[in-house]
Amino acid sequence: MAMTRRKFIGATAVGTLAMAAVRRGVASSESLPHCPSGKIRVRKIYLAKPVPTWPTPKLDVPAEIRRVDGEIAKLQGEMPDIEFTGGELFRTTEDLSDNLKERIGDVDAVLVFNLTSTVGHLVRAVAEVGKPTILFSQPYSGHDWSGVATLQEQGNKIECLATSDWHELVDAMRPIRAIRRMKESRVVYLRNGEANKTYVGKAKDILGVDIISINEKRLNAAYKAADEKEARAFADRWIQGAIQVVEPTREEVIKSGRLYLAMRRLLAEEQAQAIAINCLGLFGAGKLPAYPCIGFSQLNNDLFVGACEADLDSTLTMLLFRYMVNQPGFISDPVVDTATNSVIHAHCVSATKMAGPDAPAAPYIIRSHLEDDKGAALQVKMRIGQTITMTRLVGNQLILVSTGTITDTPDVDRGCRTKITTRVADARKILEGYHHGLHRVIYYGDHVLDVKRLTRFLPALKVVEEG
Secondary structure, three states: OEOOOOOOOOOOOOOOHHHHHHHHOOOOOOOOOOOOOOOEEEEEEEEOOOOOOOOOOOOOHHHHHHHHHHHHHHHHHHOOOEEEEEEEEEOOHHHHHOOHHHHHOOOOEEEEEEOOOOOHHHHHHHHOOOOOEEEEEOOOOOOHHHHHHHHHHOOOOEEEEEOOOOOHHHHHHHHHHHHHHHOOOEEEEEEOEOOOHHHHHHHHHHHOOEEEEEOHHHHHHHHHHOOHHHHHHHHHHHHHHOOEEOOOOHHHHHHHHHHHHHHHHHHHHHOOOEEEEOHHHHHHOOOOOOOOHHHHHHHHHOOOEEEHHHOHHHHHHHHHHHHHHOOOOEEEEEEEEOOOOEEEEEEOOOOOOOOOOOOOOOOEEEEEEOOOOEEEEEEEOOOOOOEEEEEEEEOOOEEEEEEEEEEEOOOOOOOOOEEEEEEEOOHHHHHHOOOOOOOEEEEEOOOHHHHHHHHHHOOOOEEEEOO
8 A cells, every 4th residue: 555655753862862752652651761861071181381382482371271162162062961071281291290090080081182282291191091082183283193193003092183173073072972871871682592691791891881681571571561552653653654565464563563662661671772682583483473673663763772683793883873973773784796896785674764863764665574574674765875884893892894875775575675785995895805794784974983983992992994
């Protein structure tokens, strides 16, 4: 049956997703998942030599500090979760010598401004405290940016913004935010048996995230307890918003709604932000009453994480990027086509708001899950011409990354329901260097720099550029 497409009303801002869900009528009788929202604390430090020479001997250092503070204040509305503290001026090694670590305190990062030249030794002293450190080096401030690569090679968690664009500071806060939020996050994991204890321990040690294993009985109990009226309303919104509904009946989509409510209840009970389910195995074994595909789509639209096949690497990738770039990810099974220098990405779960919760929803068709022609899933038409990032966290050790451009959304009954063809820099390089399992996670935009910055602040992770 063909139906007119309606726009969905998205969440209005990070940190207000739960209330946005209520306003949107997703459901109101159940508890809502928890969104970490505590302030992220960044310590400001100003550095200047005792008597300025470069950039000018006439530099009024206190006035320069006031100017910088004013620029930061202009950006505060774009990063309301960041609290800037401190603001001390240090001029000599002696200024920094007494209990520097204690003086910097329990903050998430340090933001350093070199107001004059010849303060590289002070930059080093701050970086060696061990906090993620950002040196904002304006043109005509000092030459201390030239020592940052050496500091990085020596294992210091430091990034340099050598720029006249103050807005780059907003972008540089992305990995700082992700690192802090991961420490406040929990993942619900559902497979046959518990998650690997070594993996769980490493995820906790490196990312700070907790992984909680549950069994299907708990999910099924929540499914049975789900409000039928809310499940029907959920189904009707998705049906009415679709271009077309092909295979599934309304009752099948209602079952998807009930499973969504069940997953959301588990997230709320565990104060978790992500859920990973062995959907293919459990549904095939008759242990799930429905596929979670559309429920995952709704969770991902709302910037929680619903991840297929109990893939923890992809789940943690999606959670990291949710905090870093404020967008949902699309787990994919890639297909390489060297003849067209392309990689095709296909899966039966996709958010419709790949550009973020405030963006318009992409058109979609409601289909069955392709591999067994059962259940309900979405065929989402992503944006042609859109730059994308292909990425994946691997074993809490590596982050794979490359970019491409969407050139097509193939409409063929081969592969999974949602498909994008992406033109890449070198498909053969991807083919010949492909490791670390099949799945990759797709994001709108070029986020290679975000990934590199993240690994500078989390040196246990290494970047591998695939394409």
